[in-house]
Amino acid sequence: MSSPVVAIAYHSGFGHTAVVAEAVRAGAEDAGADTHLIKVDEITEAEWELLDAADAIVFGSPTYMGTASGAFHVFAEASSKRWFTRAWQDKIAAGFTNSASKSGDKLHTLQYFQTLAAQQGMHWVSLGLLPGWNSTEGSENDLNRLGFFSGAAAQTNSDEGPEAVHKADVATAEHLGRRVTETARIVLAGRAAVAA
Ligand SMILES: Cc1cc2nc3c(=O)[nH]c(=O)nc-3n(C[C@H](O)[C@H](O)[C@H](O)COP(=O)(O)O)c2cc1C
Numbered sequence: 001m002s003s004p005v006v007a008i009a010y011h012s013g014f015g016h017t018a019v020v021a022e023a024v025r026a027g028a029e030d031a032g033a034d035t036h037l038i039k040v041d042e043i044t045e046a047e048w049e050l051l052d053a054a055d056a057i058v059f060g061s062p063t064y065m066g067t068a069s070g071a072f073h074v075f076a077e078a079s080s081k082r083w084f085t086r087a088w089q090d091k092i093a094a095g096f097t098n099s100a101s102k103s104g105d106k107l108h109t110l111q112y113f114q115t116l117a118a119q120q121g122m123h124w125v126s127l128g129l130l131p132g133w134n135s136t137e138g139s140e141n142d143l144n145r146l147g148f149f150s151g152a153a154a155q156t157n158s159d160e161g162p163e164a165v166h167k168a169d170v171a172t173a174e175h176l177g178r179r180v181t182e183t184a185r186i187v188l189a190g191r192a193a194v195a196a
Pocket residue numbers: 011012013014015016017018062063064065066067098099100101102103104105156157158
């Protein structure tokens with residue numbers, strides 16, 4: 001069976017969220033996916049077609065003013081063309097975000113991605129990790145140290161550059177990439193079995 005194709009459609013204003021996107025890609029490739037990393041603010045027609053052909057699309061954006069960035073919203077609005085044709089119907093979807101505060105209202109960005117995925121008729125994949133860093137035994141180096149369920153969340157200090165994206169958040173994003181790939185593989189195998 002061919003490898004699942006996982007596309008990561010993301011925006012990053014200053015490079016921090018790009019590090020998280022790379023981590024999702026690394027995790028997906030580690031699990032055997034073919035991947036496409038697509039910057040939604042520079043998206044070409046050929047890249048839209050890569051999204052249409054992908055088995056899974058992972059949405060990513062920094063959290064700006066409590067939601068996805070303006071550039072991501074422009075992309076989401078443009079995806080209404082796919083909404084009309086149901087081009088993304090039944091694809092796998094997942095999401096990640098990064099912001100300066102530990103919370104910073106990141107949950108709202110992930111929920112926005114879930115709504116976008118639902119409007120497109122996609123199947124949302126959660127993070128699938130228990131929360132870390134929430135007991136006396138825990139530490140900031142735990143996987144899912146920020147305690148999200150809907151997707152992968154990262155926090156980067158507002159006065160530091162992309163190199164400061166927390167290693168635990170990078171590992172959490174890699175986990176999401178692997179999980180999306182494994183889920184896509186199961187769905188592809190299931191469809192093939194049903195069609196046989
Ligand atoms: C316009 C703007 C709005 C922001 N709003 C939030 C916010 O709501 N919550 C938060 O925690 N950080 C907020 N931040 C901080 C960014 O999320 C943070 O710097 C992030 O690392 C930027 O990622 P990027 O380099 O990929 O753009 C905001 C930054 C900008 C520029």
